[in-house]
Amino acid sequence: MTTLDMKALAAGLALFCAAVLSCAPAAAGQKIVRVGIWPCTSPMKVYRQYQGLAEFLSGETGLNIKLVVPKNCAAFFEQVEENGVDFALQDANVYARLAGYYNPGYLLQTLTSEGKAVEKGVIIARKDSGIKAVKDLKGKKMIFGDEHSLTKYITIKRLLAENGLDIKKDLGGYSFGGDCEGIILRVYLKRYDAGAIDNWSWKEMNEPGEHEVNADKLAVIAEGPPVPYWVFAAHKNTDIALAARVELALLKLDVKNPAYRGSLKDMEIGGFVKAKAADYVMNKD
Incomplete structure (x- = not known):
């Protein structure tokens, strides 16, 4: 095994352990809040890229946030349709296809790393x-x-x-x-x-x-x-108070704030702003 292979294996094992820990049982009586991420690349890479989002939301809200990264695109659609997530971050076109499963009152437009929508x-x-x-x-x-x-x-x-x-x-x-x-x-x-x-x-x-x-x-x-860049949405069955709590936390994220710059860079985003469902109607293909 080459040095490169050994490093890749070590990184993979470390990430696997982190994923296992994130799935650990919540404290007694504490609800696990599931945030689904669109698998635009390998699940491992997606988890590594967005684990900072779960850490931020957990720290900011006190909630037990768990990332849900499906193995493929079909599995993501299934999770949203079957109420397998409380929130989801996805491509704008994917949001447009699944809009009926989300609460239009709690919808955020993700910004690019340059702060553009x-x-x-x-x-x-x-x-x-x-x-x-x-x-x-x-x-x-x-x-x-x-x-x-x-x-x-x-x-x-x-x-x-x-x-x-x-x-x-x-x-x-x-x-x-x-x-x-x-x-x-x-x-x-x-x-x-x-x-x-x-x-x-x-x-x-x-x-x-x-x-x-x-x-x-x-x-x-x-x-x-x-x-439009990616869209963060609350599932239609998510408690409104919970949706408002998570939304308020995400609206604090700003690439201009040094405290969040590192995590946002890893996620390749620049923050979030309020959005309307009507903004994505024309993205259906």
Whole structure:
């Protein structure tokens, strides 16, 4: 076993232990408050990314907060539909599909790490690929994020259609990947000719620091329209007093506050603001 493998195993075991501890029985009489997280990548990575959210809410509210990270997208839909969570954090398109299961009075728009309520999807390709515009994707292999993602699939699929490309007929093949880092790496390694990622992931990759790939080898050839970032919602069966308590705590989170900056950076968010269900009606696909 290589040193890298040993480090990965150690990190995995540590995270597993943390997950087990988070599932420990609550103190006598204390309700476990379940916060479901949309599994946009591996459950382990999602848990690691958002465990700070559970810690913050537990500390701020005194509640016993438990993250619920399903194994896949279908399991997330099932958990919400069967009242398996009290709150959920998800892609805006996923919220639009499940809106009937949430209380519209307790709805928060998640902000990006830059404090914006919207994000965009972008298409990346290697600079030496000869792909300079959307029309150049004809006959090329492309990788998207999960099929429910507004930025990593839905808006990009529409962008291709607006440029006369049907993904089933005109691409040389396509598949659905996981997180943006994985998509970037696959394009960099020439396993795919192009990929769809979030604009903030592209910006992050171009910032100073260590990265898995050389950003100078890649380029953005097109971008989709701005769409809402993720949505935090209270389940319709969640007690109103509980929903108000959690909402009040989340509204305190602000990337401008040094006390919260570290945790928010790990979660790749900049805070929360009140939202209305009507803001997401047009995101259904």
